[in-house]
Amino acid sequence: KQEVTQIPAALSVPEGENLVLNCSFTDSAIYNLQWFRQDPGKGLTSLLLIQSSQREQTSGRLNASLDKSSGRSTLYIAASQPGDSATYLCASSNSGNTPLVFGKGTRLSVIA
Amino acid sequence: NAGVTQTPKFRILKIGQSMTLQCTQDMNHNYMYWYRQDPGMGLKLIYYSVGAGITDKGEVPNGYNVSRSTTEDFPLRLELAAPSQTSVYFCASKTGLPTGELFFGEGSRLTVL
Numbered sequence: 001k002q003e004v005t006q007i008p009a010a011l012s013v014p015e016g017e018n019l020v021l022n023c024s025f026t027d028s029a030i031y032n033l034q035w036f037r038q039d040p041g042k043g044l045t046s047l048l049l050i051q052s053s054q055r056e057q058t059s060g061r062l063n064a065s066l067d068k069s070s071g072r073s074t075l076y077i078a079a080s081q082p083g084d085s086a087t088y089l090c091a092s093s094n095s096g097n098t099p100l101v102f103g104k105g106t107r108l109s110v111i112a
Numbered sequence: 113n114a115g116v117t118q119t120p121k122f123r124i125l126k127i128g129q130s131m132t133l134q135c136t137q138d139m140n141h142n143y144m145y146w147y148r149q150d151p152g153m154g155l156k157l158i159y160y161s162v163g164a165g166i167t168d169k170g171e172v173p174n175g176y177n178v179s180r181s182t183t184e185d186f187p188l189r190l191e192l193a194a195p196s197q198t199s200v201y202f203c204a205s206k207t208g209l210p211t212g213e214l215f216f217g218e219g220s221r222l223t224v225l
Contacts, residue, residue: 031210032210032211032212034213034214036214036216041219042218042219043202043216043217043218043219044202044204044214044216045216046213046214046215049211049212049213051210051211052210053210089154089155091155091214096208096209096210096212097143097162097208099145099157099160099170100145100214102147102154102155103154104152104153104154105154
């Protein structure tokens with residue numbers, strides 16, 4: 001059974017810093033991996049999706065990478081801003097029919 | 113294009129009452145899901161559906177029921193509400209393609225007293 005882990009649970013950084021959020025998964029036979037953002041009291045918003053055949057995806061200041069052999073994905077945020085403060089969750093599935101399994105998230109605070 | 117719509121947003125129930133959380137999507141997605149989110153516990157899958165007429169249990173199905181009579185709608189029924197069902201419930205949907213992102217509703221916050 002796929003398990004997804006995100007460490008650390010919380011992270012605080014000064015504005016302008018580049019940062020990396022980590023996601024580990026136990027089963028390397030993944031179908032795709034998705035990163036989400038969740039603001040307090042809100043639903044989850046998809047940030048990036050990486051297919052099994054891809055190594056990375058980029059959107060603006062965000063870059064997500066995937067290394068299936070090591071069971072790891074990272075979300076790189078460049079030049080962090082206070083508006084980036086939120087909880088970031090990663091999730092993966094093993095097939096198109098299999099539900100996504102979520103990590104517990106990393107709560108990011110960017111201090112002005 | 114409204115995406116995934118959940119109602120109600122907030123509800124307070126008494127122990128033993130029943131209710132239905134509504135979820136509808138307008139993206140013609142085959143796959144729909146119900147998750148619950150508790151503080152510090154992450155998202156837990158309750159039930160999911162891969163198409164109209166097909167449902168399956170997730171990790172925490174006890175105390176809940178679902179139906180999928182149409183592609184658009186996936187209601188979650190709570191029977192005999194218990195305090196342990198106090199949570200935030202999220203409905204989500206996607207296609208089955210490798211590029212299919214999971215889209216979430218805004219959530220339904222349920223309190224059982």
